[in-house]
Amino acid sequence: MKKLLTLILTIFILAGCMSNGYKNGDIDWIAMGPEFQKTRAENVEVVTERQHITKPWTHIGLIRIKNVSPDYASRDKAIVKARRYAADKGASAILIREVFVSGDEGGQNSFVLSAYAIKYKDDLQEEDKARYEEKEGTNVQINK
Secondary structure (H helix, E strand, C coil): CHHHHHHHHHHHHHHHHHCCCCCHHHEEEEECCCCCCCCCHHHCEEECCHHHCCCCEEEEEEEEEEEECCCHHHHHHHHHHHHHHHHHCCCCEEEEEEEEEEECCCCCEEEEEEEEEEEEHHHCCHHHHHHHHHCCCCCCCCEC
């Protein structure tokens, strides 16, 4: 009985860990800077070209979403998923960089959506700005 109860409890805990809306195997996160206070996903801008970013910004990290079906609806869902994930890290925007095509053994193609989560300097809190100024000359860089 104890083993069964422990098993059920473990399943509930694991289910709770996965309930953030992401399949852990389908999303990779590579941190490139600090995380910030969460933002709302609908406030995270989607940018497709670096030259369209008009404000000073810095990288927070790189998001890779794997196993995206090769159709527009699936691509749009992957972008929504990237926005949500970036919002959890405190991003101001995501910069869609590349889409890689990959095939499986059955000949089915899928895509990997790659996007940078970025933070606008204007969106930094005062303590964050001071932290960046202290780290001048390190890998923390504000892009213009």
